[in-house]
Amino acid sequence: MSSAPMSDPQVTxxxxxxxxxxxxxxxxxxxxxxxxxxxxxxxxxxxxxTAQTLLEAxxxxxxxxEEGEFxxxxxxxxxxxxxxxxxxxxxxxxxxxxxxxxxxxVDPDAGEKPVPLALDELYDxxxxxxxxxxxxxxxxxxxxxGAPLERAPLGxxxxxxxxxxxxxxxxxxxVGLAALLVNVFALASSIFSMIxxxxxxxxxxxxxxxxxxxxxxxxFVSDFIIRTVRGYFxxxxxxxxxxxxxxxxxxxxxxxxxxxxxxxxxxxxxxxKEFESIRDFLTSATLTTFIxxxxxxIFIVVIWMIGGPMAWVxxxxxxxxxxxxxxxxxxxxxxxxxxxxxxxxxxxxxxxTLNGLETIKALGAGALLRKRWQEAVAHQSxxxxxxxxxxxxxxxxxxxxxxxxxxxxxxxxxxxxxxGQLGMGAIIACTILSGxxxxxxxxxxxxxxRINQTLHSYKLLDNFMKQAREHPHGHSxxxxxxxxxxxxxxxxxxxxxxxxxxxxxxxxxxxxPGERVAILGKVGxxxxxxxxxxxxxxxxxxxxxLIDGVDVRQLDPSDLRRALGVVLQDVWLMGGTVRQNIALGxxxxxxxxxxxxxxxxxxEEFVRLHPQGYGMRLGERGEGLSGxxxxxxxxxxxxxxxxxxxxxxxxxxxxxxxSETAVLQRLAQEIGPxxxxxxxxxxxxxQMVRKIIxxxxxxxxxxxxxxxxxxxxxxxxxxxxxxxxxxxxxxxA
Numbered sequence: 001m002s003s004a005p006m007s008d009p010q011v012t013x014x015x016x017x018x019x020x021x022x023x024x025x026x027x028x029x030x031x032x033x034x035x036x037x038x039x040x041x042x043x044x045x046x047x048x049x050t051a052q053t054l055l056e057a058x059x060x061x062x063x064x065x066e067e068g069e070f071x072x073x074x075x076x077x078x079x080x081x082x083x084x085x086x087x088x089x090x091x092x093x094x095x096x097x098x099x100x101x102x103x104x105x106v107d108p109d110a111g112e113k114p115v116p117l118a119l120d121e122l123y124d125x126x127x128x129x130x131x132x133x134x135x136x137x138x139x140x141x142x143x144x145x146g147a148p149l150e151r152a153p154l155g156x157x158x159x160x161x162x163x164x165x166x167x168x169x170x171x172x173x174x175v176g177l178a179a180l181l182v183n184v185f186a187l188a189s190s191i192f193s194m195i196x197x198x199x200x201x202x203x204x205x206x207x208x209x210x211x212x213x214x215x216x217x218x219x220f221v222s223d224f225i226i227r228t229v230r231g232y233f234x235x236x237x238x239x240x241x242x243x244x245x246x247x248x249x250x251x252x253x254x255x256x257x258x259x260x261x262x263x264x265x266x267x268x269x270x271x272x273k274e275f276e277s278i279r280d281f282l283t284s285a286t287l288t289t290f291i292x293x294x295x296x297x298i299f300i301v302v303i304w305m306i307g308g309p310m311a312w313v314x315x316x317x318x319x320x321x322x323x324x325x326x327x328x329x330x331x332x333x334x335x336x337x338x339x340x341x342x343x344x345x346x347x348x349x350x351x352x353t354l355n356g357l358e359t360i361k362a363l364g365a366g367a368l369l370r371k372r373w374q375e376a377v378a379h380q381s382x383x384x385x386x387x388x389x390x391x392x393x394x395x396x397x398x399x400x401x402x403x404x405x406x407x408x409x410x411x412x413x414x415x416x417x418x419x420g421q422l423g424m425g426a427i428i429a430c431t432i433l434s435g436x437x438x439x440x441x442x443x444x445x446x447x448x449x450r451i452n453q454t455l456h457s458y459k460l461l462d463n464f465m466k467q468a469r470e471h472p473h474g475h476s477x478x479x480x481x482x483x484x485x486x487x488x489x490x491x492x493x494x495x496x497x498x499x500x501x502x503x504x505x506x507x508x509x510x511x512x513p514g515e516r517v518a519i520l521g522k523v524g525x526x527x528x529x530x531x532x533x534x535x536x537x538x539x540x541x542x543x544x545x546l547i548d549g550v551d552v553r554q555l556d557p558s559d560l561r562r563a564l565g566v567v568l569q570d571v572w573l574m575g576g577t578v579r580q581n582i583a584l585g586x587x588x589x590x591x592x593x594x595x596x597x598x599x600x601x602x603x604e605e606f607v608r609l610h611p612q613g614y615g616m617r618l619g620e621r622g623e624g625l626s627g628x629x630x631x632x633x634x635x636x637x638x639x640x641x642x643x644x645x646x647x648x649x650x651x652x653x654x655x656x657x658x659s660e661t662a663v664l665q666r667l668a669q670e671i672g673p674x675x676x677x678x679x680x681x682x683x684x685x686x687q688m689v690r691k692i693i694x695x696x697x698x699x700x701x702x703x704x705x706x707x708x709x710x711x712x713x714x715x716x717x718x719x720x721x722x723x724x725x726x727x728x729x730x731x732x733a
Contacts, residue, residue, distance in 0.1 A: 017091040018049040020108035021083045022057055024093035025133055028081060028106075028114070031061075034479035036558040040255075040471070048588070053133070054083065058133055075123040077103065078130040085129045092125070136226040160465045161254075161278075161458065164244035168219040168237040175237075176291060178230040183295035185223040186436055187302060190429040192216050194306065197425030234288065237644045242279050249275060252465055258537045259497050260467035269347060271464060274340070274457035281454040289447060292440045299437035307422060307430040313408040314437045317401045321438065324397035325445035328390040329452055335387040336453050340460070342380035349373050391449045402435070409434045438503035439656075470536075480555060483563040483644040484548050485512040485535060485675030492543035494529060500632055503529045504542070505698045511691075513548075516676040518686055518706075527679045528569055530695070531649050534677070536560050547645075565638035567651040567722045569679075571630045574623030579614040581622075581633050586641040593640055601635035602659055627654030637664070639670060646671065649679040664688060686710075 019035060026033050043059045049057075058065050068078045078084070080092045080103075093106040098116040105117040192212055200209045249272055261268070295319070304311040351368050353360060360366055413427035488510045496504040504526045511517050521527050531547050532538050536552045545552045552560060571579050581596060583589045594614070598604045606629055610616045622630045631654050638646060652660045661684070668688050678685050686692065686706045694702035694709075702709075 010178075016049050017108045018051070018054045018058075020112075021091045021106065022054060022185045024106035024108070024114070024129065025081045025083070025095070025110065026061070027112075028093075028095045029034050029135065032479055032660055034481060034556060034559050036562040037471070037479070037556040040558040054131060056353065062136050063133045064136055066134070068129050068130040068132060070130070075126070077119075079132040079134070082130045082132040084131075085127045086125045087127050088125075092122075094122075160248040161462070163249075164241040166349060167244075168241055171233050171237040175230050175234055178226050179288070179291045179295060182223060183292065183298055185219050185226070186299075187433070188216050188219040188223075190302075190432040192434075193432060194423075194425035197428055199425075199485070211230070219564045223238070231288070235245070235531050238279075242393070245278070246275060248465070249461065249656075250305075252467070252469070255469045255471050257468045257470055257539075258532075259539070261497075269351060271344060271460050274460050277450070277453050277457045278461070281450055283339040285317075289371055289440055291441045293444060296437045296440055299433045303430050303433050303437070306426050306433075306631060307409075307413060307416070309416065310412045310430045310434070312411060313405055314434050317405045317408075318441050321398045321401045321441045321445050321457035324401075325394045325448040328394050329448060332387055332449055333452050335383050335390070335455070336449075336456050339383045339387065340456060342376060342383060346376040346380060347372070357429055361565075362394045377491045387449070391446075394448070395446050398445040401444055402438055405434050405438050406431060406604075424597065462629060480550075480559050485513040485563075485644045486548050487548075487645070487675065487677070488544075488546040488549070489530070489533075490546060491544060492533065492540045494533065494538065494540050496529075502649040503698050504533075504540075507698070507700055508543075509693050509700055509703060511675060511677065513675055515691060516671065516689040517693060518689040519679045519693045520681070520699075523697040524608040526698045527695055528649055531566075531568070531647050531677070531679055533568060534645075534647055535564060562641070563644045565641065565643035565646045567631070567634050567638050567648045569653075570691055571622070571627070571634050571654075573618055573625075573630055573633060575618060575620050577617055578603065579635060581618065582614075582620065582640055584637055586637075589640050594636075597636040597640040600639055600663075600670045602632040602655075602663050602666075603636050605659075606632075628652075628656060628659055631655060632659075635667075643674070645675045647677045649677075650681070650683070651678065652682070653680075 016035075019038060023033055023035065023038060026038075039059065042053060042060065056067050066079065068082075069510060070076055070078070077094070077097075080094055080096050084094055086092060090109060093108075093114075095104040095106065096116055098104045101119050102116040103119065104114040105122065106112065106114050111690055195212060196209065199205065253268075253272070271478050300311050300314055303314060349369065349372050353373075355637075360369060380589075381441070409431050410427060413422055413430060416422045417424070460666060489507050492504055492507045493502055494504040507526070507530070519527050519530055529538075533540060533552075534547075536545075536555070536557045539553060547555065547560065547563075574584065579594060582594050582603070584595075595604070598607065598614075604627075607614055607616065616624075618624050623631070625633070631651060635648075635651055638648070652663060655663065660682075664684060664687070676688070679690065680686075686709070692702070692704055692706055693700060694707045
């Protein structure tokens with residue numbers, strides 16, 4: 001064994017009691033969930049749970065968590081069900097009162113079934129820290145009509161967008177109250193000016209001026225404090241909302257069914273970037289503007305009380321400003337939609353170029369990609385020029401209206417003053433108030449363009465969130481922790497979304513537990529599709545894929561994939577250390593387990609020569625390793641969790657002959673009683689299997705043993721006959 005250092009050492013826990021307690025509460029409330037399925041819903045994956053992980057997991061499953069702490073000298077039960085920490089550092093699930101003086105408790109270290117426990121004995125074990133779980137009743141309704149939404153895209157707080165906003169409604173109500181005070185305080189400067197001009201100056205009332213200054217100073221300080229606090233709480237609510245929405249979007253990426261995916265990765269990434277416009281819209285500056293709009297009525301009423309007819313100037317100007325903004329919106333909507341489509345296309349070109357940069361350079365194809373990029377940028381620039389012109393036009397109309405309001409108010413005030421109806425102070429006060437009244441409207445005119453863009457972004461993301469998920473909200477499957485490894489395809493037909501013809505047609509075969517099988521066939525015969533159907537990445541259009549006699553559609557995808565060790569044709573490694581890449585997806589692998597998997601796969605052979613050992617950092621997609629070395633890491637990843645079924649799709653295609661032979665020899669001993677399915681073009685892998693399935697044009701063309709297959713191949717080479725493949729098919733399986 002190499003002495004190469006292992007990075008990120010990890011201690012295997014005896015039991016993750018916090019996770020087990022949450023699963024006990026779920027089972028008690030008839031929402032059973034396996035460990036793999038529960039961990040698939042929590043950020044962090046295979047790490048040991050902390051209290052923060054428990055809160056996140058419970059929140060994601062629709063629970064409100066109330067943290068509590070009681071005095072050990074005067075203990076009392078928290079609201080049930082609850083999870084309580086013990087003095088030994090473990091946890092207990094407190095489900096309900098059983099009878100007088102006894103509580104139904106699940107102790108994960110003793111088993112999964114609830115047992116009654118006396119209160120005195122329970123209190124002796126508890127540390128005093130508890131987490132009570134209350135299932136939220138989240139009504140899913142239309143934000144406008146209030147009608148129930150049957151197919152609403154859900155997040156942890158209900159609707160993926162409106163749910164997090166509704167959860168902060170208390171903050172928004174307080175902000176609305178603060179806005180009322182701010183707008184009332186805004187009257188102070190105008191009232192101060194009016195009193196000074198009409199009362200203080202004519203009467204030389206300096207004492208009155210000092211008193212007014214003190215009062216206005218107090219109001220201004222209060223206004224500053226309230227505005228600051230209002231902005232902080234708005235940003236705080238926006239940050240919470242932003243985090244919940246962003247997490248819901250990323251969860252949808254991870255959990256969306258593969259059949260729903262449309263377009264390139266770059267276009268999908270660009271669609272998700274539309275959240276940035278929504279995030280900008282939820283900032284305090286934008287929300288403050290809209291909150292202040294209704295309070296413009298206060299200023300108009302005060303203008304009417306002070307200056308009478310001068311209020312008509314503001315009432316006429318406000319509709320003009322709004323109509324100017326609304327008039328350009330239809331054209332803006334069309335241009336924004338076109339600009340978004342151009343942006344997605346441009347982003348797709350960029351991502352495609354970055355992913356294939358080496359190939360593009362090698363082929364000298366940079367000019368073609370550059371031309372596509374220039375065309376996309378030029379078209380988006382033209383659209384942007386038109387949209388900016390319309391937005392600027394609406395803004396200029398609003399600015400002109402503001403200037404006109406100020407002049408008109410002064411003019412009307414001067415006419416009223418000549419008739420003796422007003423004083424100089426009233427004119428100044430009304431001028432200030434008119435500016436306050438139309439300012440939010442001018443800002444709204446500018447924000448209408450952003451509203452339009454935000455609505456388009458919302459529609460795009462809402463459609464994305466409506467795509468089918470592997471773990472639909474509110475749906476749970478029976479937990480299946482263990483699999484024997486039997487696989488059966490029963491009359492399976494499958495067509496990829498958007499494809500013109502089926503990839504598999506009426507495919508049927510059986511693989512017994514522990515059997516070693518090779519699936520052979522020409523390019524495009526459907527071999528890789530078989531692997532994807534076994535993994536549950538796609539569902540058959542007709543027929544059934546069975547694992548241990550159970551249709552995979554009944555199985556939780558997380559449980560199924562936990563039982564599978566997979567090497568896909570497209571090798572993927574994440575940026576990180578070699579150790580992290582091997583341990584990816586496994587449950588608390590020890591250093592010994594990782595070393596053993598690395599030795600079997602051949603990773604040890606090149607890692608032991610590197611000064612950083614298993615701490616060697618890899619770039620994106622495993623940059624820094626050769627193709628064969630990447631496959632070795634992925635093989636180690638498939639082996640480390642000791643799955644019941646191994647599915648290898650061209651697992652050694654990039655290895656040299658010597659490395660491949662060594663890996664296959666070790667792998668043949670490592671497989672043991674597991675089911676092994678390999679998809680290959682190489683004859684070297686046939687020595688590991690006991691059965692061969694041949695696919696041709698999406699159908700099973702032959703089944704038999706390797707010996708029968710090799711004899712038939714030799715017969716075809718010596719005297720090829722049309723019925724050769726049929727002879728293998730007729731051979732006993």
